[in-house]
Amino acid sequence: MKFKHINRPGFWLGFTDFFTAGLFFLLYMPLGGLQKELEYILGHKVQPYWQAYLLGIPTLFIYTLVWMANISAELKEKAEEMHIEGPHTSWKHMFWWNMLGCFCCGPMIATHRFFGTLNKIEIKLKSESE
Numbered sequence: 127m128k129f130k131h132i133n134r135p136g137f138w139l140g141f142t143d144f145f146t147a148g149l150f151f152l153l154y155m156p157l158g159g160l161q162k163e164l165e166y167i168l169g170h171k172v173q174p175y176w177q178a179y180l181l182g183i184p185t186l187f188i189y190t191l192v193w194m195a196n197i198s199a200e201l202k203e204k205a206e207e208m209h210i211e212g213p214h215t216s217w218k219h220m221f222w223w224n225m226l227g228c229f230c231c232g233p234m235i236a237t238h239r240f241f242g243t244l245n246k247i248e249i250k251l252k253s254e255s256e
Contacts, residue, residue: 134245140237148182148190151175167247168200194240195220201243208250215243 143150155161155175164172173193182190199217206214215236223236 134241136238136241136245137234139241140234143237144233148179148187152179163244163248164197167204167244167251168197172197191221191224194224198240198243201240201247205243205247208247210243210246210250213239213242215240 139150139154143154152175161172161174175190175193178190178193179187182188182193195217198215198220202214202216205212219239220236223232223239226232227235
């Protein structure tokens with residue numbers, strides 16, 4: 127698979143998503159190709175973000191946060207399996223930075239680490255395919 131966006135600016139994506147209350151990723155996941163890239167890297171279908179977002183509304187977005195934390199855990203496993211040096215995203219990192227850090231820069235820090243891990247995986251996959 128050819129990755130279109132290898133160096134996504136995670137902090138700024140997190141900043142935009144935080145201030146749009148998750149609406150930014152409703153568009154970015156399918157249109158930015160992130161959904162397909164995650165499915166390719168993880169090797170299985172991933173529940174679409176729009177479904178996790180809708181299920182998150184009645185749970186004050188806890189469902190959406192757990193959904194994202196689960197993907198973070200899978201990305202960490204993949205990075206470790208590929209022997210990629212950290213720091214990596216993780217379930218705890220995604221969940222707790224978003225929960226406890228929601229009144230400061232926590233979501234941006236969590237999203238930055240998430241995309242940092244994703245970028246490292248994509249760079250390694252790209253170099254292996256060349």
